Amino acid sequence: MGVEPQFAQAIESELDELELLTGIIQQECLYPVFQPIVDLNTGECLGHEALIRGPSGTPLHAPYRLFNAAIRHHLLHRLELLCRRRSIECFAAQSLSGKLFLNVSASLLSSPDYQHGFTIELLQALGIPQENIVIELSEQHPFDNHGLTRSAVEHYRQMGFRIAIDDLGSGYSGLKLWAELQPDYVKIDMHFIRMIDRDSVKREFVRSICNIGRTLHCNIIAEGIETLEELHTLQEMGVRYGQGFLLGRPLQDPVMGLDPLTIRHGYLQSRGGERGSAESDIARALVRSIPSVSPEDRLLEVSEILRALPDVGSVPVLVDGEPVGVVRRSDLLELFSAQYGRALYEQKPVSRLMREDALVVPSDMPLERVSQMITEQDAAELIHQELIIVQDGCYLGMASLRDLLKRITELKIRNARYSNPLTLLPGNVPINREIDALLNHATDFHIAYFDLNHFKPFNDCYGYSRGDQVIRLLGMLLSNNTSSDVDFVGHVGGDDFVVLFRSRQWRSSCEQVVEQFRQRVRELYRAHDLESGGIWSIDRKGERCFQPLLSLAVGVVHPDPYKCSSYHEVAELAAEAKKYAKHQGGDAIYLSPQRHLSQLWRSGVQISA
Numbered sequence: 001m002g003v004e005p006q007f008a009q010a011i012e013s014e015l016d017e018l019e020l021l022t023g024i025i026q027q028e029c030l031y032p033v034f035q036p037i038v039d040l041n042t043g044e045c046l047g048h049e050a051l052i053r054g055p056s057g058t059p060l061h062a063p064y065r066l067f068n069a070a071i072r073h074h075l076l077h078r079l080e081l082l083c084r085r086r087s088i089e090c091f092a093a094q095s096l097s098g099k100l101f102l103n104v105s106a107s108l109l110s111s112p113d114y115q116h117g118f119t120i121e122l123l124q125a126l127g128i129p130q131e132n133i134v135i136e137l138s139e140q141h142p143f144d145n146h147g148l149t150r151s152a153v154e155h156y157r158q159m160g161f162r163i164a165i166d167d168l169g170s171g172y173s174g175l176k177l178w179a180e181l182q183p184d185y186v187k188i189d190m191h192f193i194r195m196i197d198r199d200s201v202k203r204e205f206v207r208s209i210c211n212i213g214r215t216l217h218c219n220i221i222a223e224g225i226e227t228l229e230e231l232h233t234l235q236e237m238g239v240r241y242g243q244g245f246l247l248g249r250p251l252q253d254p255v256m257g258l259d260p261l262t263i264r265h266g267y268l269q270s271r272g273g274e275r276g277s278a279e280s281d282i283a284r285a286l287v288r289s290i291p292s293v294s295p296e297d298r299l300l301e302v303s304e305i306l307r308a309l310p311d312v313g314s315v316p317v318l319v320d321g322e323p324v325g326v327v328r329r330s331d332l333l334e335l336f337s338a339q340y341g342r343a344l345y346e347q348k349p350v351s352r353l354m355r356e357d358a359l360v361v362p363s364d365m366p367l368e369r370v371s372q373m374i375t376e377q378d379a380a381e382l383i384h385q386e387l388i389i390v391q392d393g394c395y396l397g398m399a400s401l402r403d404l405l406k407r408i409t410e411l412k413i414r415n416a417r418y419s420n421p422l423t424l425l426p427g428n429v430p431i432n433r434e435i436d437a438l439l440n441h442a443t444d445f446h447i448a449y450f451d452l453n454h455f456k457p458f459n460d461c462y463g464y465s466r467g468d469q470v471i472r473l474l475g476m477l478l479s480n481n482t483s484s485d486v487d488f489v490g491h492v493g494g495d496d497f498v499v500l501f502r503s504r505q506w507r508s509s510c511e512q513v514v515e516q517f518r519q520r521v522r523e524l525y526r527a528h529d530l531e532s533g534g535i536w537s538i539d540r541k542g543e544r545c546f547q548p549l550l551s552l553a554v555g556v557v558h559p560d561p562y563k564c565s566s567y568h569e570v571a572e573l574a575a576e577a578k579k580y581a582k583h584q585g586g587d588a589i590y591l592s593p594q595r596h597l598s599q600l601w602r603s604g605v606q607i608s609a
Helices: 005-027 063-072 076-093 106-110 118-126 150-157 174-181 198-218 226-239 260-270 301-307 329-337 341-345 365-376 379-384 399-417 428-440 456-461 463-482 506-524 527-532 566-585 597-602
Strands: 032-037 045-053 101-102 133-138 162-168 185-188 220-221 312-317 322-328 359-363 386-391 394-401 446-453 490-492 496-501 535-538 546-547 551-557 588-591
Touching: 005 063, 005 386, 032 076, 045 076, 063 076, 076 101, 076 118, 101 162, 150 162, 162 174, 174 198, 185 198, 198 220, 198 226, 226 341, 301 312, 301 329, 312 394, 312 551, 312 566, 322 329, 322 394, 329 341, 359 365, 365 399, 399 428, 428 490, 428 496, 428 527, 428 566, 446 463, 446 506, 446 566, 456 463, 456 535, 463 490, 463 496, 463 506, 496 506, 506 551, 506 588, 527 535, 551 566, 566 588, 566 597
Parallel strands: 045 101, 101 133, 133 162, 162 185, 185 220, 359 386, 551 588
Antiparallel strands: 032 045, 312 322, 386 394, 446 496, 446 551, 490 496, 535 546
């Protein structure tokens, strides 16, 4: 009896898969990627989970295809031993910090392929302490499938390894497994983390797990954190550790998705109140966390997300945490509204309807630049345009044109309310708000206090109109010689200005301002005053005296954000630095050695009001 063509093709496909898998194992064509596990209280890295990828461009590149093929062809244990060795070797070669989390099938110990002492010998050769290795046992693979008992897992513990349960909640035996193993770590399955900020049932589940963890002295790790709202909710619930694309993607050379100081100080502190202008003037202020899908997901999942969020116009599509496109509500409705449309297409992959023309915007991009990017688009596309906000390429959330317009309008009104009418630069209120925002985010910055020498005699001699020209000139030079993306120029009042430098070129910027002011201000003097090198005027005692040409005194401070509690302290430091600069006479730039207020008192310096 002959073989049906479709079955013959299936047999041939299996043989091809076995040949590919065998070649991968024999030639060790595997590479690990590492995803950070982060302390949500401090932002520090607890360790990294090793995840395996097959050769790029092959059907076995994706881990689930690779391991499913190994199970079908009875090569799982050979594959796992190779994965473990490659993961440990690469972890050591890259000198990664913290602990190494290794995924291990519980049944591996009962396999004849298991090599006793294999891991210990490798760790000793590479100089990795055994207590830095965490063995992850997944609830998705039944614990007693092969008659394996707690005593078998204790074998790992006795060798000095730590034990973790992975994917808690994905099966039905999790609590029993927890009680039997008494693990050091428990990872909550990402199903309970996704949209936890909007789901009271998921919050209650996670809260219960945290309570059990505290009772059993077990550390809880939340998997699959992808949005700021999820992160905030878990922080508020007291979850200690987290893992997910928001915090860091699986990479061969891993990096943190969010800066540790941002995790510790920024987002959590800024939830309850008004953000500083450093936060509200950039794209991050627009972020709205929208659940994502992958190109392989079904259109049914997109439909469910859009039904749960009726005011959302599109759903982002991600690959390894990076946006590759969007599925728009209008496109999905058009597809499903056709006769039998839903029945025909809801099981189709997202890639069938995905658009790749969404605008991807870095989270620290100023809103003015975002607006400029949008206006450069084709007018016909503006009605459908959405923004995907990323940080270091990793998806943070979505933003709409309406949100952008609203925020820019708010900023314009706020800036107009507090701007200096002469220079239109931000005044005291936004300056103070900006300093507090930088301190709250533990941002490294310098503050430069610019003050004109001999301005009052010039103003008395030449009149207020010419004096206003001098002030506008200085404001213009400060704006032209600083980076609008990272630096902040403010007008305290009168002839006093400040610049908050986040760029490292603060000194060269100050020198350029001083030099250009020296040249440009000469245009505002009469010829004979220039020849004399100054003007004659009446001083405060009523006596006639000679006053030199206008010059700039610049006092610079490098505040310690961990020891300066508010803008009040920074302002006093800057005022003291400016006073020293003025004492030097003429054009002068003075960098104060003091970085916080207590240093001034200890050094016996009198702080002026």
